[in-house]
Amino acid sequence: MLNQRAPQILWALPDPLMALNSAFQVEYINSALEKMFGISLSQVQGKNIQEAGLQVESDWEDLIQKLKDFSNGNSGSPTRMSPENNKAKELLSDPLMPKNSFGPYQNRPKITLNEKIYFYEIFEVLDSQKSNPLSVVLFREITKDIAINDQMVQAEKMSGLGTLAAGLAHELNNPLYTIIGFSEMILEKKEKSEIDYIAKGIGERAKQLAAILENLNSYIQSNPTDGYMTVNINERLDAALEIALLTHESKNITINKNYSPLLFLKARSDEIQQIFFNIFANSIQAMNGSGGIEICSTNVDKEIVVTIQDTGEGVPKEYIAKVFDPFFTTKDQGEGTGLGLTAAYQLVKKYGGRIEFNSVQGEGATVVIYWPVVNGSGL
Amino acid sequence: MPKGKILIIDDESDVRDVLKFHLSEQNYQVIEAENGQEGIGLLKSEDNLTNVGVILCDIRMPKVNGIECIQYIRQEAPGIPIVVVTGFPDTQMAVNLLNEGVKEYLVKPVEKEKLVATVERLVAAGKEIDY
Numbered sequence: 001m002l003n004q005r006a007p008q009i010l011w012a013l014p015d016p017l018m019a020l021n022s023a024f025q026v027e028y029i030n031s032a033l034e035k036m037f038g039i040s041l042s043q044v045q046g047k048n049i050q051e052a053g054l055q056v057e058s059d060w061e062d063l064i065q066k067l068k069d070f071s072n073g074n075s076g077s078p079t080r081m082s083p084e085n086n087k088a089k090e091l092l093s094d095p096l097m098p099k100n101s102f103g104p105y106q107n108r109p110k111i112t113l114n115e116k117i118y119f120y121e122i123f124e125v126l127d128s129q130k131s132n133p134l135s136v137v138l139f140r141e142i143t144k145d146i147a148i149n150d151q152m153v154q155a156e157k158m159s160g161l162g163t164l165a166a167g168l169a170h171e172l173n174n175p176l177y178t179i180i181g182f183s184e185m186i187l188e189k190k191e192k193s194e195i196d197y198i199a200k201g202i203g204e205r206a207k208q209l210a211a212i213l214e215n216l217n218s219y220i221q222s223n224p225t226d227g228y229m230t231v232n233i234n235e236r237l238d239a240a241l242e243i244a245l246l247t248h249e250s251k252n253i254t255i256n257k258n259y260s261p262l263l264f265l266k267a268r269s270d271e272i273q274q275i276f277f278n279i280f281a282n283s284i285q286a287m288n289g290s291g292g293i294e295i296c297s298t299n300v301d302k303e304i305v306v307t308i309q310d311t312g313e314g315v316p317k318e319y320i321a322k323v324f325d326p327f328f329t330t331k332d333q334g335e336g337t338g339l340g341l342t343a344a345y346q347l348v349k350k351y352g353g354r355i356e357f358n359s360v361q362g363e364g365a366t367v368v369i370y371w372p373v374v375n376g377s378g379l
Numbered sequence: 380m381p382k383g384k385i386l387i388i389d390d391e392s393d394v395r396d397v398l399k400f401h402l403s404e405q406n407y408q409v410i411e412a413e414n415g416q417e418g419i420g421l422l423k424s425e426d427n428l429t430n431v432g433v434i435l436c437d438i439r440m441p442k443v444n445g446i447e448c449i450q451y452i453r454q455e456a457p458g459i460p461i462v463v464v465t466g467f468p469d470t471q472m473a474v475n476l477l478n479e480g481v482k483e484y485l486v487k488p489v490e491k492e493k494l495v496a497t498v499e500r501l502v503a504a505g506k507e508i509d510y
Contacts, residue, residue, distance in 0.1 A: 169466060169467060169468050170439060170465075170466035170467050171466070172466075173466035173467075173468075173486065173487040173488060174391060174394060174466045174487060176487070176488045177394060177397060177466070177487035177488035177489065178391070178393040178394055178396075178397060180397075180488045181393075181394075181396070181397025181398075181400065181401070181488075181491075182393070182396075182397065184397075184400070184401075184491065185396075185397070185400050188400075188404075201393055201396075205393065
């Protein structure tokens with residue numbers, strides 16, 4: 001019978017495990033935990049966890065506290081930390097650093113022992129009478145995972161920097177070359193109409209440079225709390241849409257709005273509008289002058305959810321993961337800087353939100369933005 | 380009297396205008412294409428395979444990009460010198476392209492004197508081989 005061998009299985013489990021009773025006495029440890037602490041089951045059995053001689057280098061007190069909280073029922077999910085703790089760190093972090101080095105373990109509780117890092121979770125086991133609860137702590141060594149993740153982050157960061165530098169050089173050098181060349185041409189030309197044409201070209205190229213720098217600025221800027229106010233999401237959607245439609249000479253575009261009232265966010269108004277504008281500009285460009293945009297704003301599970309869907313040409317599947325990368329663009333050169341969605345991504349994240357992009361090539365694209373509602377109303 | 384034919388492949392018409400302006404001043408006859416595909420087509424038409432002295436080619440272009448275009452031209456018309464004119468100051472790419480047989484790697488904004496000197500040198504070198 002498999003059931004009879006369950007103790008053997010538990011004993012041989014490669015992940016360290018210990019079980020404590022409600023008096024915090026050690027009832028059981030498996031062989032992996034013996035090895036981890038260099039201690040045997042007989043040495044610790046029946047001893048209070050604080051007196052059992054289990055020593056770690058860091059965060060042991062945190063584990064004890066979590067165990068106490070857990071057995072007092074203070075925390076239904078002891079392995080989860082509140083996301084707010086990490087928000088401040090994210091705001092201050094390097095804009096080119098996509099994630100913290102702990103990767104998927106970022107929010108998990110951890111201890112360090114003999115330079116190895118373990119994450120753990122705590123769960124409860126009741127006997128057949130549904131009493132005598134045991135708190136079971138299951139550890140998993142993640143030292144290697146973290147090292148691999150560190151390398152990936154570094155690689156991503158370097159490739160991000162490389163993309164940024166190369167993209168920036170390319171985007172700036174083309175208009176610069178035109179401006180320099182055109183100004184040389186003006187000196188040679190005598191006809192007023194020719195000179196007018198060239199001068200107009202210089203102005204357009206200079207504006208293109210300004211637009212690149214403006215988007216780049218929203219990409220790297222880090223003034224976290226300047227000018228915060230109560231922003232009405234629907235108003236910003238409308239304002240951004242109006243500007244996007246004006247600047248892109250769009251004629252046959254139908255707009256379908258479905259707004260929930262009273263959606264507010266504490267933010268910089270211009271930044272929220274910039275996010276929406278960048279998305280609308282992409283949609284309108286992707287539709288080549290005709291199609292439809294559906295805009296939906298709502299409040300789901302304590303989150304503001306804004307969905308913008310277009311009937312444009314969409315993005316091939318293999319590029320979907322790249323759409324937020326700086327200077328990535330599927331548009332022809334000169335039509336896009338590749339910074340619009342990057343800037344939108346950074347700004348959405350700045351306000352604790354997240355942004356998703358989905359597309360079926362030939363059928364359009366959908367962008368969904370989620371912001372947490374703070375204190376029930378987003379304020 | 381025209382000194383020779385130069386093919387410019389660049390997707391930005393402004394950039395082509397500037398290149399053309401600089402080369403026309405020196406009495407070169409300039410033909411233009413806005414992507415690699417069009418460039419290859421133009422090269423194959425009329426007497427261009429024998430009469431184009433130098434090709435100026437951008438890298439980042441829609442449809443057929445510069446790298447693909449250069450590889451094709453190196454196979455079909457290995458005798459025509461190619462000069463890359465790009466906004467990317469990328470050393471590794473420059474080395475790779477020079478190994479592929481590209482004669483010069485110029486980064487925009489490229490000075491008029493440098494552009495003209497490069498084209499003159501390559502056109503002259505081409506003639507030396509002919510005779």
